[in-house]
Structures are given as C-alpha cells and as structure tokens.
Amino acid sequence: MCNNCDYTIHGRHHHFGWDNSFAPAERVAPGSTIEFQCLDAAGGQLNADSTVADVVKLDFAKVNPVTGPIFVEGAEPGDALKVTIEMFKPSGFGWTANIPGFGLLADDFTEPALNIWKYDAASLEPALFGKNARVPLKPFAGTIGNAPAEMGLHSVVPPRRAGGNLDIRDLAAGTTLYLPVEVTGALFSVGDTHAAQGDGEVCGTAIESPMDVVLKLDLVKDARLKTPRFTTSGPVTRHLDAKGYEVTTGIGPDLMAGAKEAVAQMVDLLAGRYKIDPVDAYMLASVCGDLRISEIVDMPNWVVSFYFPRCVFE
Numbered sequence: 001m002c003n004n005c006d007y008t009i010h011g012r013h014h015h016f017g018w019d020n021s022f023a024p025a026e027r028v029a030p031g032s033t034i035e036f037q038c039l040d041a042a043g044g045q046l047n048a049d050s051t052v053a054d055v056v057k058l059d060f061a062k063v064n065p066v067t068g069p070i071f072v073e074g075a076e077p078g079d080a081l082k083v084t085i086e087m088f089k090p091s092g093f094g095w096t097a098n099i100p101g102f103g104l105l106a107d108d109f110t111e112p113a114l115n116i117w118k119y120d121a122a123s124l125e126p127a128l129f130g131k132n133a134r135v136p137l138k139p140f141a142g143t144i145g146n147a148p149a150e151m152g153l154h155s156v157v158p159p160r161r162a163g164g165n166l167d168i169r170d171l172a173a174g175t176t177l178y179l180p181v182e183v184t185g186a187l188f189s190v191g192d193t194h195a196a197q198g199d200g201e202v203c204g205t206a207i208e209s210p211m212d213v214v215l216k217l218d219l220v221k222d223a224r225l226k227t228p229r230f231t232t233s234g235p236v237t238r239h240l241d242a243k244g245y246e247v248t249t250g251i252g253p254d255l256m257a258g259a260k261e262a263v264a265q266m267v268d269l270l271a272g273r274y275k276i277d278p279v280d281a282y283m284l285a286s287v288c289g290d291l292r293i294s295e296i297v298d299m300p301n302w303v304v305s306f307y308f309p310r311c312v313f314e
Contacts, residue, residue, distance in 0.1 A: 002035035002214055011037035011210075014065040014191065018154045018164065020147040020183045024071035027185075030219045033086065036067045038141065038191045041208040046095050048116055055097045055112040064156040064165065066143050068189030072217055075186040080223035081146055083177040083188075084216040088139035092121035094195045094209035096283045103204035104263055105282060113279045117207050119195060126312075127195065127207065130276060133312050135196055135288045136239040140172040141213055142206065143192035145228075149182035163228050167206070169197045174233035180225045188217060200291035200306075202263050203282050240288065243310035249294070250304045258304035259291055266306045274313060288312055 002008060006028065013025035028034065040046070043062045046054055075081060094117035098109050119127035119137060126134035145163020148154060159166050163179045171177055179188070190213055197206030248269060250261030263285060270281035288309055295303040 004033060005035045005214060006032040008035045009037065009067050009070070011039055011067060014039055014067050015069070015189065016062060016065055017156050018147050018160070019152065020149070020187055021151070022069055022147070022187065024069050024185065024187065027071040027073060028217065029073050030217065033214065033216045034070065036190050036213045036215065038067050038193045038211060038213055039065045040095070040210040041142070041192050041205065042095070048093055048118070050095065050114065050116065052112050052114045055099060055114050058099070064143055064192050066156065066189035066191035069147060069187035070189070070217065071185035071187060072219065075181045075219055076184055077149065077182055078222055078224055079181040080220040080225045081179045081181055081186045081188055082218040082220050083144065083179060084218070085171060085173055085175045085177065086214040086216060087173050088193070089212035090119070090121040090124065090139050090195055091210045092119055093117070094119065094207040096203070096205050096207055096287055098203050098279050098283060099205065104200070104202045104260055105267070108264065109279050109282055111279070113283065115280070115283055117195070117209070129284055130280060132274065133284060135207070135284070135312055136309070137196045137207070138169060138172055138239055139193065139195055139211060140169055140197070141190050141192060142167045142194050142197070144171060144177065144190045145188070146179050146181055147183050147187035161227055165192065166228065167197065167201050169194070169199060170232055170236045171230060175230050177228060177230040178220065178223070178225055179228050190215065196287050198286060198289040200259070201286055202289070202291065203286035205286060207287050240309040240311060243314045245307040245309055248306050251301055253300045253302070255293065255302055255304060258302060262291065262304045262306040266308055270308065284312070
C-alpha cells in the first residue's frame with residue numbers, strides 16, 4: 001500500500017474497453033495521488049505455470065483490463081488531465097507471447113509461442129531470456145487514458161485521441177503525461193503494465209507484468225489539447241545504450257512494408273548469430289528493440305530502421 005497516497009484503487013475495479021457510461025470507481029479532487037493495482041494484459045489468464053497451450057485458449061474479451069475509471073472533480077471537455085507518473089511497484093512475474101494473427105509479422109509467425117519471465121522486482125536487474133540474453137527493464141503502463149466522447153463501448157486495443165493503448169515505453173516513472181479530456185470528470189483509467197518493451201512492440205506483446213502504479217492527477221483548464229503529449233524527466237535510452245546497437249533497415253515507398261522488412265531482417269540476424277529459434281528472436285525484438293523512421297522526405301522511398309541493443313547479449 002502507498003503511505004503517501006490519497007486513494008488506492010484495487011484491481012477488482014477494472015473494466016474492459018472504454019465507455020463513458022461506466023460508473024467511476026472513485027471521485028477525486030485535482031492534485032490527488034492515487035495508487036492503482038493493475039492487472040497484466042491477459043487479465044490473469046496466464047501465470048508462472050502457463051504453457052504455450054494457454055496462449056491458444058486466451059479469451060480476448062478479457063484482455064487489456066484497465067483499473068478505474070476515476071472521476072476528477074472539475075474536469076470538463078477541452079481541459080487536459082495532467083498525469084504525473086510517480087512510481088511503479090513491479091510484481092517479478094511477466095510473460096511475452098506470439099499470438100497467432102497478431103503482431104507486425106503475423107503472416108510469418110503463425111504458431112503460438114510463450115516466454116515466462118521471472119525478474120527481481122526490487123533491483124530490476126536485467127531479466128534472463130533463454131540461456132544468454134538479458135533484457136534491461138523499464139516499467140511503464142501501456143494503456144493509460146480518459147474515456148472518449150463517443151457513446152457506447154469501444155475496444156481498448158487501438159489508441160485514441162484521449163489516450164488508451166499507447167504502448168509508449170517512455171511513459172515511465174518521472175514522466176508527465178497530458179491527456180485531452182472529452183467527458184465531464186475525465187474518467188481516467190490505467191493498466192496493461194509492462195516490465196520492458198521496445199518501441200513498436202513488434203510481436204504484439206511486451207514483458208506483460210501485473211504491477212501497482214502511483215500517479216498524481218491534476219487539471220490544466222482549457223488546454224485545448226488535440227492528442228496526448230508528455231515530458232520526460234531525463235534520458236530515455238540510457239538503460240540500453242552502453243554497448244551500442246545492431247541496426248537493420250527497410251527501404252521503399254510504404255512505411256508499413258519498410259517496418260516489416262526491418263524487423264524481419266533483425267529476426268534473421270539474431271536467429272542466425274545467436275542460434276535461437278526465429279520466434280524467440282521475434283519476441284526478444286519486441287521487448288527491447290526499437291523501430292524508427294529514419295528518413296521520410298526523399299520520395300519515393302523512405303527508410304525504417306530497427307535498433308537492437310547489443311547489451312542484451314554482451
């Protein structure tokens with residue numbers, strides 16, 4: 001429990017999807033500090049004893065639960081919710097899966113796969129993957145947002161103007177996030193916590209890990225913010241930079257095709273160099289490698305790069 005928090009929102013107060021008619025789990029004043037108990041992206045369907053067979057049995061109506069919603073007094077459409085991300089309390093358990101039909105290279109990796117992670121929740125030392133790879137950890141919340149203005153139930157999978165499944169790994173402790181308010185009270189929720197993820201989350205999953213999140217919620221009146229924005233408190237890749245990177249590219253007139261090519265080339269490189277299964281290389285790329293648009297002005301071809309940190313294997 002958080003001794004300095006004004007409220008604790010227990011994990012049982014979770015919901016699936018976004019709906020501005022959901023009853024709030026709590027009503028809070030601006031400036032409140034709140035501890036959220038967040039479930040993992042599978043909503044507890046996977047655990048430390050799960051096998052690849054359990055990936056096939058996932059109930060997709062129960063994925064990406066978010067804890068909330070929180071009604072912030074005084075929040076009105078046109079305002080921004082200022083979310084100060086204070087800390088994470090990791091659990092030490094996580095999972096990464098290749099889910100058939102999901103992920104950037106879904107056409108290439110059609111069979112399910114699963115990696116169960118165990119990591120030190122106190123030290124956050126790099127987590128072992130297979131026999132030789134160690135992935136640096138950086139906890140963050142993948143899904144964080146306010147309820148949309150549109151009535152009805154909306155899927156939690158795609159990100160939205162008011163936030164949601166953003167999967168931005170730099171929404172970590174020390175970051176301040178600003179979210180557009182579209183409904184009275186904002187109706188803020190958070191979940192889908194990760195122990196680590198690369199930019200792009202290319203296989204569709206990160207190190208999915210239940211954990212508690214401590215946030216401060218405040219208001220910026222009449223901000224007229226169109227989409228989320230955030231400010232980091234310092235460097236964002238220091239945990240990965242020490243040994244440099246291996247980089248592959250995709251070049252052509254289509255950014256999505258370029259992204260796929262850059263990732264596919266990295267999967268081939270990792271699988272061949274380190275003698276690991278290609279699907280393991282794909283999942284490893286998802287939790288610590290970064291997709292970047294390196295060039296987008298020299299028509300008709302653009303350059304997409306994929307950066308894989310060498311420290312994972314060195």
